[in-house]
Every structure is written in structure tokens, then in C-alpha cells.
Amino acid sequence: MTVVEQEIHTPTKPPFYRDVRVLRWVFQFAVVGVVGYALYRLYDNAITNLEDSGLPTGFDFLGNQARFAIPGLADSADYSIRKAYWAGYLNTLRVIVIGIPLCTALGVVIGVMRLSDNMLVRAVGTIYVEVFRNIPVLLWIFITYLVIILLNLPQISEEVTPFDSFVISNRGIGIPWFNPDASLLTFLGFVGIGLIAVVGVNLWRRKVNEETGQPSRSGLYGFIVFLIALAIGHYAAGNALSYEPSVIAENGRQIEGGMNIFPPYIGLTIALVLYTASHVAEIVRGSIQAIHKGQAEAAQAIALSTFQRYRFIILPQAFRIMIPPLASQYLNITKNSSLAVAISYVEITSIFGRVTNNATPALQALIILMFCYLTFSLGISLIANYFNRRLSLESR
Amino acid sequence: MAQDGQTPPGLYGGGGHMHTPIAADAPPRRGAGTGVRGVLRDNLFKDTKNSILTVLFGAVILFVLIKTFNYVFITARWEVIYNGPLEFYMVGKDFRRTGISYEMLWAGIYTAVLAMGIGTGLGYNEESPPMRLGARLAMIGGPLVGIVFILSMTRTITPTLLTAGAGGVLWVGGQLGRRMPPVVRRRSGWILLALTFLAFGLITNFTPSNIDEFGGLLLTIVVAFAGVSLSFPVGVIMALARRSTFPLIRPLAVGYIELIRGVPLISLLFMGQFAIRFLFPPDANIPGPIFRAIIMITLFSGAYVAEVVRGGLQSVPAGQIEAGKALGLSPFTITRQIVLPQALRNSIPALIGQFISLLKDVSLLVIIGLQELLGIVDVVLARPEFVNQGYVPEAYAFVGTIYWTLCFSMSRAAQRLETRLGVGTR
Numbered sequence: 001m002t003v004v005e006q007e008i009h010t011p012t013k014p015p016f017y018r019d020v021r022v023l024r025w026v027f028q029f030a031v032v033g034v035v036g037y038a039l040y041r042l043y044d045n046a047i048t049n050l051e052d053s054g055l056p057t058g059f060d061f062l063g064n065q066a067r068f069a070i071p072g073l074a075d076s077a078d079y080s081i082r083k084a085y086w087a088g089y090l091n092t093l094r095v096i097v098i099g100i101p102l103c104t105a106l107g108v109v110i111g112v113m114r115l116s117d118n119m120l121v122r123a124v125g126t127i128y129v130e131v132f133r134n135i136p137v138l139l140w141i142f143i144t145y146l147v148i149i150l151l152n153l154p155q156i157s158e159e160v161t162p163f164d165s166f167v168i169s170n171r172g173i174g175i176p177w178f179n180p181d182a183s184l185l186t187f188l189g190f191v192g193i194g195l196i197a198v199v200g201v202n203l204w205r206r207k208v209n210e211e212t213g214q215p216s217r218s219g220l221y222g223f224i225v226f227l228i229a230l231a232i233g234h235y236a237a238g239n240a241l242s243y244e245p246s247v248i249a250e251n252g253r254q255i256e257g258g259m260n261i262f263p264p265y266i267g268l269t270i271a272l273v274l275y276t277a278s279h280v281a282e283i284v285r286g287s288i289q290a291i292h293k294g295q296a297e298a299a300q301a302i303a304l305s306t307f308q309r310y311r312f313i314i315l316p317q318a319f320r321i322m323i324p325p326l327a328s329q330y331l332n333i334t335k336n337s338s339l340a341v342a343i344s345y346v347e348i349t350s351i352f353g354r355v356t357n358n359a360t361p362a363l364q365a366l367i368i369l370m371f372c373y374l375t376f377s378l379g380i381s382l383i384a385n386y387f388n389r390r391l392s393l394e395s396r
Numbered sequence: 397m398a399q400d401g402q403t404p405p406g407l408y409g410g411g412g413h414m415h416t417p418i419a420a421d422a423p424p425r426r427g428a429g430t431g432v433r434g435v436l437r438d439n440l441f442k443d444t445k446n447s448i449l450t451v452l453f454g455a456v457i458l459f460v461l462i463k464t465f466n467y468v469f470i471t472a473r474w475e476v477i478y479n480g481p482l483e484f485y486m487v488g489k490d491f492r493r494t495g496i497s498y499e500m501l502w503a504g505i506y507t508a509v510l511a512m513g514i515g516t517g518l519g520y521n522e523e524s525p526p527m528r529l530g531a532r533l534a535m536i537g538g539p540l541v542g543i544v545f546i547l548s549m550t551r552t553i554t555p556t557l558l559t560a561g562a563g564g565v566l567w568v569g570g571q572l573g574r575r576m577p578p579v580v581r582r583r584s585g586w587i588l589l590a591l592t593f594l595a596f597g598l599i600t601n602f603t604p605s606n607i608d609e610f611g612g613l614l615l616t617i618v619v620a621f622a623g624v625s626l627s628f629p630v631g632v633i634m635a636l637a638r639r640s641t642f643p644l645i646r647p648l649a650v651g652y653i654e655l656i657r658g659v660p661l662i663s664l665l666f667m668g669q670f671a672i673r674f675l676f677p678p679d680a681n682i683p684g685p686i687f688r689a690i691i692m693i694t695l696f697s698g699a700y701v702a703e704v705v706r707g708g709l710q711s712v713p714a715g716q717i718e719a720g721k722a723l724g725l726s727p728f729t730i731t732r733q734i735v736l737p738q739a740l741r742n743s744i745p746a747l748i749g750q751f752i753s754l755l756k757d758v759s760l761l762v763i764i765g766l767q768e769l770l771g772i773v774d775v776v777l778a779r780p781e782f783v784n785q786g787y788v789p790e791a792y793a794f795v796g797t798i799y800w801t802l803c804f805s806m807s808r809a810a811q812r813l814e815t816r817l818g819v820g821t822r
Contacts, residue, residue, distance in 0.1 A: 031645055049678060118442075134800045142792060369663050370655070
């Protein structure tokens with residue numbers, strides 16, 4: 001036995017050029033070498049070309065003056081490119097913070113509609129999904145912006161002003177907003193203190209309830225405490241909660257005061273929400289169909305209404321399946337918000353386009369842009385992972 | 397009541413019949429009822445709430461239908477499509493400069509359609525479940541309405557006849573693909589590749605630089621097709637690299653895929669227009685704007701194709717690879733002969749989905765000033781006879797119909813292929 005084994009395993013080591021362990025590493029180093037050389041050549045070309053055309057090779061251009069206007073940016077006379085990037089970043093954030101909740105809500109409704117046992121409700125859901133997802137989102141943006149918003153909003157000279165504090169016109173929709181003279185930081189600080197106090201009151205009432213058996217009424221107590229905090233904040237920050245109405249400026253061509261929502265923003269957000277909702281609806285439908293049929297039947301057996309069945313039994317389980325694909329749709333809405341550049345809503349990609357048009361180095365600008373989107377996608381992944389962990393089944 | 401252990405009434409509708417014994421309550425209402433009345437009752441008027449929903453949504457559908465009908469047949473001024481510019485929408489404004497004859501273009505289209513027909517015919521599977529009537533109607537009816545709408549804008553009968561001919565070629569291709577003898581079938585990939593190249597050659601008159609003069613729908617389709625076919629090898633290599641056990645190569649693939657997927661396409665297109673020239677050697681010939689766009693779209697699409705193929709690779713059971721190892725095959729042979737054929741077959745439907753989304757994404761070229769299907773609208777509306785007369789809704793409706801017809805029919809075809817290939821059911 002031992003003799004045979006020794007004969008088979010005689011140390012006839014293969015030559016190194018046929019040894020898999022050696023070849024693996026040779027192959028990998030070769031590939032990395034080729035890729036590295038190619039990247040080095042590209043980098044070298046870039047540096048040479050940038051220097052030849054007199055463009056900066058570093059990131060110092062961020063401090064330069066931006067020579068383009070950003071509507072809505074305060075003291076728009078002069079600002080640095082860095083500040084322009086920041087304004088664009090905030091504008092992108094504005095789209096996705098509003099867009100994501102709206103498209104989720106609409107998508108869930110449409111997705112549930114597609115599973116209704118009423119034929120017409122199902123038909124409306126199906127038509128919605130098929131119409132919206134089979135037409136490019138850019139066309140939807142053009143349609144909402146040009147056809148719906150611009151053609152149907154009244155001219156600024158014939159503006160509609162409901163309650164004397166709103167303005168509806170093609171230069172934007174002005175809504176009353178909080179007092180701009182108030183100190184936002186002070187106010188938010190008091191709101192934060194109020195929230196902490198609410199949590200404290202909650203804990204105290206629960207303890208009282210457990211020890212004495214009195215009704216806890218934590219909601220009521222918490223509400224009162226929060227109102228008090230709001231009131232203190234309101235006065236401490238200098239009438240923060242009094243609002244400033246939105247009116248037409250004296251030259252009759254601008255909206256003053258309050259907050260002005262620009263038509264491109266409205267058009268972009270509506271289009272993105274409608275388009276993304278059709279994708280979300282398909283995800284919702286698929287996730288609900290993936291839930292075991294017995295769950296719905298059990299809910300029916302204990303006589304829950306249709307609403308209760310979805311709210312308490314089906315949707316909580318479906319959300320667990322939905323989260324990863326939903327997160328990727330949220331990333332899509334973030335990336336698609338870059339199409340604002342076509343209707344001149346100034347968000348981060350639009351800034352990038354303007355910066356590169358303006359004889360500043362495109363390569364560095366692109367790196368900054370990638371970094372900005374990286375923060376968005378990391379943020380969305382973090383939130384998605386948090387919910388994923390919270391909702392995942394406790395394995396026993 | 398309900399002594400026979402049947403489902404209690406009220407659960408499946410029929411509320412208010414609690415006093416009637418089950419036996420008297422005609423056929424039990426399970427699943428679809430029989431006859432037109434039964435179907436209507438089960439689907440539309442099961443109980444009060446259901447009936448209210450029916451009336452409400454019926455009103456909505458009726459309203460939208462009337463509005464659409466009114467717009468399409470009465471208010472819309474379709475002369476912005478049929479009164480001259482239709483050619484622009486289809487092939488762009490500079491197509492004549494290429495000197496490519498329309499006969500050549502149609503020959504190219506027919507070749508491409510034949511390849512598509514053979515491809516679908518190859519996927520035909522006798523055992524696949526038959527389609528339901530409703531799905532079949534939607535699959536044929538939807539695109540048919542779109543095609544009739546588009547063709548109604550033509551002024552001669554020739555395009556209609558040629559389109560009908562294309563339908564015939566599709567059918568012939570399907571039959572060919574279905575009846576292929578195994579010897580040919582084994583090499584069908586090469587046949588499809590050759591046909592595709594021939595089609596591309598015929599469309600561009602065998603000089604790819606002609607693409608720079610393309611526009612409209614033709615440019616959209618050519619760019620999307622070039623993008624997806626060029627990105628296919630990139631995607632396969634990246635997917636294999638990402639799933640490989642090489643510790644040095646894997647991060648390269650992961651970096652490429654995640655970096656590209658992390659940024660919007662439009663920023664890459666901007667880079668293609670403004671920044672890519674910095675990456676070429678100083679004395680190099682910089683390709684034209686459309687080619688630069690194709691380069692960036694290929695890079696972009698490659699990352700997404702890689703993820704699709706990775707999904708296909710993951711769907712191959714580990715036993716397949718182990719069996720290959722047991723036979724003493726080399727890792728390369730296992731990948732080439734065992735893993736890839738199955739993985740690619742499983743990823744075909746998702747690849748079609750990728751092509752659809754690329755077709756929609758090509759509309760972004762309008763932002764960098766190219767005149768593809770969406771960009772050509774501006775060109776048409778700038779013509780003196782249409783300028784500033786509010787023709788925008790009509791033009792967008794027409795372009796939207798073209799996109800919808802293409803994307804809808806392809807997505808249905810992909811769904812059908814998925815059931816035929818049995819992806820995920822084996």
C-alpha cells in the first residue's frame with residue numbers, strides 16, 4: 001500500500017512553465033501590467049495635452065470664478081466654481097428627496113392595482129406601466145416640461161395669485177415660505193431639543209404606566225412638549241414660523257419673497273416620478289406575487305379587509321423582497337435626474353457641463369462629478385442596507 | 397346552512413345571501429365564471445365595492461379614450477409628420493449626402509429582420525406552454541396599432557408594402573430557424589453573426605464613416621445596436637473576470653463595473669465630447685462625435701452587460717463545473733464548453749432588456765447635439781413652415797409612438813423567450 005502511494009506521488013515536479021500555480025500569477029501580472037501600461041499612457045497623454053493647451057492639471061480651478069448664472073443662487077454676481085458645484089449638488093438632492101417618496105407611493109399603488117381582481121383596475125395599472133416604461137425618460141421630461149408645464153402655466157403678466165401669497169406663472173410657482181430673516185440654525189436647534197425632550201417624556205410616561213398603571217398618554221404629552229419647544233424656537237429665532245408671502249416683483253418679471261419653485265424643477269420631478277413609478281410598480285407586483293398565497297388566504301380567513309390585508313400582512317413581507325431592486329431604482333432616479341441638463345435645471349451634471357464648456361479641465365471636473373454621485377449612491381445603499389437588516393427574517 | 401362543509405358564502409362574494417343554502421346558489425363561484433355573464437360578474441361586479449371601482453375606473457378609461465381619440469383624429473395637426481419631414485424622422489436630414497440608396501437600406505433592414513427571425517426560430521420550443529389569448533392579443537395588437545399609426549403618415553403605398561414584406565421575412569426566418577438541421581444549428585451563431593455584419597454593411601454602404609451623416613430613427617437603432625454588440629465581449633470578459641479566482645484581476649473588473657454603474661450616462665457622453673480628446677496621443681485622428689458617443693455607450697453598456705452575464709453565470713449549477721473537473725477538463729475548456737453556453741443562453745432575455753434600455757438611453761444623444769430620433773424633432777420644428785406654431789405635442793407624440801412600438805414589442809418578445817428558454821424554472 002505505502003509503496004504504491006509513494007510510486008504515484010514520486011516528486012516529479014512539473015517544470016515551472018507548466019505549473020498551474022506559477023502560470024496563474026504570471027497571467028495575472030501580465031494582465032495587470034497591460035492594463036496599468038494602458039492607463040499610464042492615457043494619463044501621460046492627458047497631462048501632455050492639458051499642458052499643451054494651457055489648462056491646469058490640478059484642482060486649483062475650483063477657486064476660480066464661475067462665469068455662468070445659476071437661477072436661485074443668492075448673490076449670483078460672483079461665486080467660485082466650488083460654490084457652483086455645491087449649489088448643483090443641493091439641486092440634485094432636492095429632486096431625489098422629493099422624487100423618491102413620491103415614486104414609491106405611486107409605484108406601490110399601481111403595483112397593487114395590477115393585482116386587483118377587478119378587470120378595469122388591472123387594465124389601468126397595466127396600461128400605465130406599459131406606456132410609461134416603454135418611452136424614454138428624456139421624452140417624458142420634454143413632454144412634462146414643454147407641453148404640460150410651459151404651455152399651460154399662465155404668462156407672468158397674467159399670473160394667478162391665490163390668497164395673495166401664492167404666485168402661479170410660467171416663471172415659477174411661488175409659495176409662501178418661512179421668514180428668511182429668522183436664524184434657521186437657532187430654530188432647528190430648538191426643534192432638535194424638542195425631539196429629544198419628546199423621547200424623554202415618552203420614556204417617563206411609559207415608566208409611570210408600568211409602575212402605577214396609569215394610562216401613559218405618551219402621544220399627548222409628547223405633542224404638548226414638542227409644541228412648547230416649537231413656540232420657544234419661534235420666538236428665540238426671531239419669528240421663524242411667520243411666513244413670507246410670494247409676490248410679483250415691481251418690474252413685473254420676477255417672483256419675490258417666499259420660495260420660488262422653477263418650472264424645470266417641477267417638470268423634471270413629475271417626469272422622473274411618473275417614469276420611475278412604472279418600474280417600481282413592476283417590482284411591487286413581482287414581490288407581492290412572490291409572497292406565499294397562504295398568507296393572503298389566512299388574512300381573508302380572519303376577516304381582514306382588503307386594506308388591512310395589504311397593510312398588515314402582504315406589504316410588510318413584500319417590502320423585504322423589494323428592498324434591493326427598489327434601491328437600484330432609487331439609484332436610477334438619482335442618475336436620471338442628470339437629464340435636467342436638457343431643460344436647463346441647474347443640477348450637478350449641468351454644472352459639470354457648464355464648467356467643461358468654460359475652458360476648465362474636463363477630466364478633473366468629471367472626477368468631481370463621479371465623487372458627487374458616489375456620495376448619493378453610497379447614501380442610498382446605506383439606507384437600503386439599514387432597512388434590509390431591520391426587515392430581514394430573524395433566522396433561528 | 398353550510399352543513400356540507402363548503403366554503404361559507406360571503407367569502408367569495410355573494411354577500412347578503414347568507415340565508416340561502418349553498419346548494420341553491422347555482423354553480424359555486426370559484427375562479428373564472430362561465431360564459432360572458434359569468435366572466436363579467438366575476439371580474440367587474442362581484443360585490444358593491446367592486447362595482448363602484450368598475451364604474452369609477454370605467455369612467456377614467458372612457459375619458460382617456462375619448463380624449464385620445466379626439467386628439468388623434470380631430471385636433472392634432474399631423475402635417476408636421478407627413479407633410480415632408482417623415483424622411484427626417486426616419487433617416488435624418490443629411491442621409492442623402494451619404495449616397496446610400498433606399499434599396500440598399502431596405503436590403504440591409506431585410507437582412508437584419510431575417511437574422512432576427514432565425515434567432516427567434518432557434519429559441520422555439522415545442523414544450524413551452526401556449527400563450528393565453530389575452531397576452532397574444534396584447535403582443536400583436538399593441539405594436540400593430542403603433543405600426544399602422546406610423547405607416548398612416550406615409551404618402552405612397554411603397555413603405556407599407558415593404559413593411560409587410562419585412563413581416564413576411566420575419567416569418568420565413570422563424571420557419572428557417574425552427575427547421576434547421578442540427579449540423580447547421582450547431583453553427584447558427586456564426587450564421588447570425590455573418591448576417592448581422594452583412595446587414596450593417598448594407599446599411600452603411602460598407603463604409604462605417606457614413607454613420608456620421610445618419611440621423612433620426614436610423615441613427616438611434618444603429619447606435620443602440622453597435623453599443624450592445626460591441627459591449628457584449630467587454631461584458632462577458634468583465635463578468636468572467638469578476639467571478640474568477642484571480643485576486644489581482646477581480647478588483648480591476650469590480651472597479652470598472654462599479655465606477656461606470658455609479659455615474660449617469662450623460663456625464664460619460666459629456667466626457668466623450670469634451671474630454672476624450674485629451675486621452676488620445678497629441679497627433680492622433682480624433683473620431684467624429686457619433687463614434688465618440690458609440691465608444692462611451694460601449695463602455696457604459698459593458699458594465700451593465702457584465703452584470704447581466706454574471707447573473708447568467710450564477711444560474712449555472714455548481715455540479716456542471718464539478719462534472720467538467722471530474723472529466724479532467726482544463727478550467728479554460730470548462731468555461732468555454734460548459735459554463736458559457738448555458739450562462740449566455742440564460743442571459744438572452746436580460747440582454748434583450750439591456751438592448752431596450754440602451755435604445756431608450758440613446759435619446760440622450762440629443763443633449764450633446766446629435767440628431768437622433770428625439771433630436772430630429774428640433775430640426776423639423778426649426779423648418780420655416782413649422783417654426784413657432786406649437787407643433788411640439790404632435791412631434792413628441794409621433795416620436796413617442798415609435799419608441800413605444802419598438803420597446804413594447806421587444807419586451808414582449810423577451811418575456812416570451814424567457815418562458816420558452818425556461819429560465820429560472822429548471
